[in-house]
Amino acid sequence: MTTPGRGLHGQVLDALGPAITAGEYPPGSVLRTDELAQRFDVSRSVMREAVRVLESMHLVESRRRVGVTVRPKAEWNVYDPQVIRWRLAGADRPHQLRSLTVLRSAIEPVAAGLAARHATAEQCAELTECALGMVANSRGHRLEKYLVHDVAFHRVILAASGNEMFARLGDVVAEVLAGRTHHEVMFEDPLPAAVTLHVQVAEAVRERDAARAERLTREITIGALQELDILAP
Amino acid sequence: MTTPGRGLHGQVLDALGPAITAGEYPPGSVLRTDELAQRFDVSRSVMREAVRVLESMHLVESRRRVGVTVRPKAEWNVYDPQVIRWRLAGADRPHQLRSLTVLRSAIEPVAAGLAARHATAEQCAELTECALGMVANSRGHRLEKYLVHDVAFHRVILAASGNEMFARLGDVVAEVLAGRTHHEVMFEDPLPAAVTLHVQVAEAVRERDAARAERLTREITIGALQELDILAP
């Protein structure tokens, strides 16, 4: 996704970030920059830059005379795309995927409602195009192509909502959908009902029917929750 | 909020961050670390650390032979609490406040529904306590005390949802509520209807009535949207 080796400090981050988010260093653990610098065979300057980045993500806290201490999970910047990627790559991938799916279930219906009001003609066109692409690849082991259109569909919805906070969740949704297709439970072919719902959402947005777009999208996200067995009894 | 002067690089960030998020350096602008280091009278090491942090927030991109370029607003990590603070302190505070209020309107009802399922006995107690505190300070120019209980109430709801992504929005909601009380339109006393709704949400959570908790919270957020004139015609 993001260029992996953007400098030495980036390589260090690619090693330290996942380790910390995976809980390899439990909260309260103390690291020392000099020791880390030796371990990764980089200069202290480089290690300091890496620590600064981890600090800005609230993964660690650097204090004089004590060292770099790992912060409790509850304080992490869990919306940082980098942190999300690290965690999705690690051991608590399932847990992370659940959290994000619940987030989706809250955001996307509202975003769809807003999209019905604010979407441009182009965005409406893109939306129908994506929906058609999903239909075209909904049968016969074309999961990869289906995924591309699915991701694009949800990206357009979020962008068309006109809310920058929603728009920035496009990457997160992409990760979740990709994760579901590649690693989690995913049937051979997507459920026909889900495909139909996407087509109908595109319709509703095109017809400026905000309430319907919201309701239909809520049904989609309920389906996503059910797949992960998150649901009210 | 966060300790302001946590080192020289922090002071540089406190100056550069707001400037960039305020659009003082338009997207595509090129900065040079050496020049910045001179301007802020710090060593290059310190300036490099600051740039690394800005880079991790996707506010800037550092490339060899070209310099540090400001990224377009659409790529910023708008969920980073630091970025949110900087933007709330700057010129587009009203716009930012609207975006965040829309976000709240999507998240909080779902969070309340989940809280009704997962809240512990303690959290239920805290909730009623907060609601009572709001009632007690709802009349007679006690906005500050009212605010404290209001913030606490929403924090508990988000935390009790059991979803870490929701829980981490507590700070954001606190900023929005504080912003509304301190700088934006806020009536002398809060609307009695809003206060009642909070009490009822606490009731619903205590009685494990998820649907009711969600519906009532949606009414609260609709009120918040109306205050800012964001609403369907």
Next chain:
DNA sequence: CACAGCCAAAAAGTCAGACTTATTTGTCAC
């Protein structure tokens, strides 16, 4: 025994300077 204050060690923080590397731009030959 308790407590205040002082001292020394430890680790991060800061700085300055030299050097490396990648990228761009311009130039020259073909």
Next chain:
DNA sequence: GTGACAAATAAGTCTGACTTTTTGGCTGTG
């Protein structure tokens, strides 16, 4: 015009010396 090559530029890296803050222990005194 197009290709390759050379020079300029700014970030990237490393090193070593120095400063500052914090902590924990060690006094000495009430």
